[in-house]
Amino acid sequence: MRRAVVTGAFSYTGAAVARRLIERGWRVHTLTNRRAPDDAPEMTAAPLRFDADHLARELDGADLFVNTYWVRLPARGQDFDTARTRSQILIDAAVSAGVGRLVHVSVSNAAAGRALGYYGGKAQVEEAVRAAGLSHAIVRPTLVVGPNDVLTNNIAWFLRRVPLFLMPRAGRARLSPITLDDTARIIVDAGDRSDDAEMDAAGPDTMTFAEYIRCLARACGVRRLFLRAPDALVLGMLRAAGVLLRDVILTREELLGLEQELLFTHAEPLGRESVPDWLMQNGADLGRTYINDMRRHFGADAHDPLAGQFRR
Numbered sequence: 001m002r003r004a005v006v007t008g009a010f011s012y013t014g015a016a017v018a019r020r021l022i023e024r025g026w027r028v029h030t031l032t033n034r035r036a037p038d039d040a041p042e043m044t045a046a047p048l049r050f051d052a053d054h055l056a057r058e059l060d061g062a063d064l065f066v067n068t069y070w071v072r073l074p075a076r077g078q079d080f081d082t083a084r085t086r087s088q089i090l091i092d093a094a095v096s097a098g099v100g101r102l103v104h105v106s107v108s109n110a111a112a113g114r115a116l117g118y119y120g121g122k123a124q125v126e127e128a129v130r131a132a133g134l135s136h137a138i139v140r141p142t143l144v145v146g147p148n149d150v151l152t153n154n155i156a157w158f159l160r161r162v163p164l165f166l167m168p169r170a171g172r173a174r175l176s177p178i179t180l181d182d183t184a185r186i187i188v189d190a191g192d193r194s195d196d197a198e199m200d201a202a203g204p205d206t207m208t209f210a211e212y213i214r215c216l217a218r219a220c221g222v223r224r225l226f227l228r229a230p231d232a233l234v235l236g237m238l239r240a241a242g243v244l245l246r247d248v249i250l251t252r253e254e255l256l257g258l259e260q261e262l263l264f265t266h267a268e269p270l271g272r273e274s275v276p277d278w279l280m281q282n283g284a285d286l287g288r289t290y291i292n293d294m295r296r297h298f299g300a301d302a303h304d305p306l307a308g309q310f311r312r
Contacts, residue, residue, distance in 0.1 A: 001025065004028050004062065006028060021064075033302070055089065072297075119262060146181065247293055
């Protein structure tokens, strides 16, 4: 039986990838600092420690290594330089262990967004993957939409509670959103290939951010007033809300990434599922509770699995 190692299989993208791999007959081992959820399929786990010898031992004998590790924003002593350094340690460990293939999960338009820390760091890691000499694929998702998705869920949470939605300049920007299931399928498909490959993971629908928000409101069954507002006002309001919620809701760089259409791609869509259809089918569950991203990664929930990630 082929052996795959996946980072973060009890979290978001990693969980969807692990589920797909198991369905295709892979034996899965995960590197994670979260405990296993009750609904997790059978797999082995070890701590995700950025120690070269430890990682090389855990990767030894792997036919495939799927790396989903990154950080969303600088916090608690971690930043994008930290993430880049740790990603290099993971890549070097994969080389030392002689893994058969590396699939690295990046982000759409990483190179084009180099001026932004998140995208610039991702672009540097892509270069390290290419230089490693391993059989590899780089998969670049756009906006990934699925259960426990922080951005979509929390927008829905605000839509359910606030009658007025301030639309930033990024409302005019295009998106190529993709479902989580499609993203996982594309990543696993890339692992089954033997050639060095790079691909965008985008769904079949193109829409503006404003159209996406309006679609989400319809999916949640709410009618809201949308008002265009300066970015400074939008970010100021979100910072104030973040203080109350003890979270970072949206950063300036994330808003700039939307405005620069870094979550849009001209590439042929590899996704098959319609994101608007997915929203309409799942809207009743979105935004019922607020997902505190800081608590999830750095607070009391940092070692808890994301609930329901292995349910179809």
